[in-house]
Amino acid sequence: MKETTLKQIATELGISITTVSKALKNYPDVSESTKKAVKDLAIALHYTPNSFAVNLRTKESKTIGLILPTVLHDFFSKVIDGILEEAEKRNYLVIILQSNEKYELEKKQIDLLLSKRVDGILLSLSNETGEFHHLKTIFEHNTPLVLFDKIAKIVNCSKVSINDKKAAYDAVTYLIKKGYKKIAHFRGSYMPQNSIDRFLGYKKALEDHDINYDSSLVFVCDNNTDFEDGYENARKAIAEQPEIDAIFAVTDLVAIGAIKYFNERGIKIPQQIAIFGFSNWFMSSLITPKLSTIDQPGFEIGRTAAAILFDEIYSKKNNLPIVFQSIELETSIIERQST
Amino acid sequence: MKETTLKQIATELGISITTVSKALKNYPDVSESTKKAVKDLAIALHYTPNSFAVNLRTKESKTIGLILPTVLHDFFSKVIDGILEEAEKRNYLVIILQSNEKYELEKKQIDLLLSKRVDGILLSLSNETGEFHHLKTIFEHNTPLVLFDKIAKIVNCSKVSINDKKAAYDAVTYLIKKGYKKIAHFRGSYMPQNSIDRFLGYKKALEDHDINYDSSLVFVCDNNTDFEDGYENARKAIAEQPEIDAIFAVTDLVAIGAIKYFNERGIKIPQQIAIFGFSNWFMSSLITPKLSTIDQPGFEIGRTAAAILFDEIYSKKNNLPIVFQSIELETSIIERQST
Numbered sequence: 001m002k003e004t005t006l007k008q009i010a011t012e013l014g015i016s017i018t019t020v021s022k023a024l025k026n027y028p029d030v031s032e033s034t035k036k037a038v039k040d041l042a043i044a045l046h047y048t049p050n051s052f053a054v055n056l057r058t059k060e061s062k063t064i065g066l067i068l069p070t071v072l073h074d075f076f077s078k079v080i081d082g083i084l085e086e087a088e089k090r091n092y093l094v095i096i097l098q099s100n101e102k103y104e105l106e107k108k109q110i111d112l113l114l115s116k117r118v119d120g121i122l123l124s125l126s127n128e129t130g131e132f133h134h135l136k137t138i139f140e141h142n143t144p145l146v147l148f149d150k151i152a153k154i155v156n157c158s159k160v161s162i163n164d165k166k167a168a169y170d171a172v173t174y175l176i177k178k179g180y181k182k183i184a185h186f187r188g189s190y191m192p193q194n195s196i197d198r199f200l201g202y203k204k205a206l207e208d209h210d211i212n213y214d215s216s217l218v219f220v221c222d223n224n225t226d227f228e229d230g231y232e233n234a235r236k237a238i239a240e241q242p243e244i245d246a247i248f249a250v251t252d253l254v255a256i257g258a259i260k261y262f263n264e265r266g267i268k269i270p271q272q273i274a275i276f277g278f279s280n281w282f283m284s285s286l287i288t289p290k291l292s293t294i295d296q297p298g299f300e301i302g303r304t305a306a307a308i309l310f311d312e313i314y315s316k317k318n319n320l321p322i323v324f325q326s327i328e329l330e331t332s333i334i335e336r337q338s339t
Numbered sequence: 340m341k342e343t344t345l346k347q348i349a350t351e352l353g354i355s356i357t358t359v360s361k362a363l364k365n366y367p368d369v370s371e372s373t374k375k376a377v378k379d380l381a382i383a384l385h386y387t388p389n390s391f392a393v394n395l396r397t398k399e400s401k402t403i404g405l406i407l408p409t410v411l412h413d414f415f416s417k418v419i420d421g422i423l424e425e426a427e428k429r430n431y432l433v434i435i436l437q438s439n440e441k442y443e444l445e446k447k448q449i450d451l452l453l454s455k456r457v458d459g460i461l462l463s464l465s466n467e468t469g470e471f472h473h474l475k476t477i478f479e480h481n482t483p484l485v486l487f488d489k490i491a492k493i494v495n496c497s498k499v500s501i502n503d504k505k506a507a508y509d510a511v512t513y514l515i516k517k518g519y520k521k522i523a524h525f526r527g528s529y530m531p532q533n534s535i536d537r538f539l540g541y542k543k544a545l546e547d548h549d550i551n552y553d554s555s556l557v558f559v560c561d562n563n564t565d566f567e568d569g570y571e572n573a574r575k576a577i578a579e580q581p582e583i584d585a586i587f588a589v590t591d592l593v594a595i596g597a598i599k600y601f602n603e604r605g606i607k608i609p610q611q612i613a614i615f616g617f618s619n620w621f622m623s624s625l626i627t628p629k630l631s632t633i634d635q636p637g638f639e640i641g642r643t644a645a646a647i648l649f650d651e652i653y654s655k656k657n658n659l660p661i662v663f664q665s666i667e668l669e670t671s672i673i674e675r676q677s678t
Binding site for chain 2: 046063070071072073074077078080081084091093094095096097098112116137140141227256260263283286287288
């Protein structure tokens with residue numbers, strides 16, 4: 001079947017297109033019987049108003065854009081779920097794009113969303129993104145933007161994240177109070193703010209408990225394959241610094257990589273070495289030993305970021321002032337067998 | 340900054356809107372110097388052609404819709420990744436929606452996508468979906484549809500899946516050849532085709548190897564929480580049928596739930612009971628014991644479904660005939676410690 005147009009309905013009923021259009025919009029100058037006839041026929045013919053034409057009139061696309069570093073991650077699945085729940089409530093659609101952790105692709109995806117005239121953008125920055133000129137384009141288009149999870153503090157917009165520094169500080173303080181003395185850190189790469197903050201939290205916790213920070217106990221995971229980074233750094237750490245008695249890993253997947261290495265070598269967790277993760281990935285409670293970790297509320301991060309974005313879209317539409325918000329959601333320590 | 344319009348550019352340069360429009364489209368009757376002036380100003384003012392107006396002209400939205408039962412699943416993350424890769428190549432955008440395994444929500448999401456005039460729809464059916472009248476609406480709109488993973492054989496459109504019956508048959512035959520005699524099946528709910536087919540493959544493998552099918556060895560997982568279903572059915576299976584020596588589970592997550600129960604009870608895998616999963620979820624190689632399973636190529640399913648959809652969109656646009664395809668991608672047995 002071809003698309004039903006107003007003209008078809010008009011022709012079938014022998015009335016003008018204007019009357020059909022008015023009937024569908026419930027104008028008072030069209031009789032009830034005509035309205036009924038038009039609406040019945042519209043339903044029978046599966047007429048749907050041309051949404052592009054509607055969009056042209058209202059200048060709204062009722063669509064938002066979401067750019068993630070990757071969809072292949074339990075945490076981001078939860079974030080998507082939270083965003084879709086909020087969008088669903090408001091009858092907004094979500095266009096999803098990946099940056100694959102690449103700056104150039106992130107830039108391209110932003111341009112694509114802007115050319116589609118989305119009403120707002122939700123963005124978690126790629127690990128490569130170190131400068132923010134490409135975000136300026138979003139502001140110049142007067143399009144609301146909310147950064148979440150991997151944010152940049154210097155960008156002037158709303159942000160939703162956790163307090164990574166505090167969460168890492170809590171994790172390392174917990175390890176110190178458990179009696180661990182030589183705590184290594186498997187850190188993330190040097191670019192994203194959350195990786196920097198988790199490292200700073202680690203360092204601060206050591207300093208506040210009179211333990212000297214030793215840079216040779218810090219191992220970088222920068223191959224974007226967390227699991228293998230964890231496995232490889234576990235091998236390196238034990239070879240280079242055999243007296244390490246605990247590891248604070250930047251993600252659960254890094255921690256699980258390390259657990260796999262130690263399990264294979266018969267190194268006992270937590271008796272010989274304790275492992276602490278970050279994000280409370282679903283699998284962290286299913287592996288052996290179960291992983292102690294920081295609970296990072298992915299669903300809530302997605303939900304909150306979307307809610308703020310929709311508020312800003314509403315404010316913009318109604319010419320209300322927009323006040324940027326920086327929300328830090330609570331995290332908590334989950335103690336399991338690995339520590 | 341407000342949106343830049345052709346009028347603004349025309350006013351600033353003191354030329355007509357028609358000339359601006361022609362200059363941007365590289366018409367030969369506009370001088371090179373005017374073209375350059377217009378283009379430079381368009382760039383400086385961040386002018387982007389109004390994509391809704393473009394859409395009205397071309398009747399294409401360059402957007403496809405994707406409806407998943409849930410985003411909270413490793414398999415569907417891979418599917419999304421495959422779809423986004425194909426869309427990216429063609430500069431198409433993907434609107435993502437969830438049905439939350441509910442028929443009514445699936446119906447609503449389809450209507451929403453049709454009202455947005457997407458160029459095509461990719462759909463994996465919800466577990467609740469038992470009748471397909473809501474898909475008729477898609478055909479009546481003349482919108483290409485490709486079903487993937489959870490498909491319905493009776494619907495007349497292109498489909499991408501695996502041969503679930505054959506894969507299950509292979510898995511159970513493998514267990515029989517390993518010497519297991521009392522093989523239970525933790526099956527999925529009664530609705531989705533893949534759950535039915537995996538059950539039929541299990542039954543056929545038993546019959547072909549002269550093992551009587553015994554319905555009391557089949558346990559249903561229908562709470563949509565695979566992990567807990569697996570855990571709970573493991574408890575039930577051992578209590579009701581203690582002589583069971585192997586379990587073929589409908590998904591890896593069901594299998595992992597069962598593993599957790601047996602690990603907690605000190606029941607040795609595979610010595611006392613073997614476990615076989617389905618889908619080769621990332622974590623299946625990281626748990627203890629590592630899970631034997633069927634490799635289900637999620638990325639490839641997504642990629643293939645999207646490629647077929649884009650072919651059909653192209654054919655429709657160019658008035659070429661559309662021949663529906665039913666693709667079954669290859670699966671393979673992954674043997675690990677649990678069997």
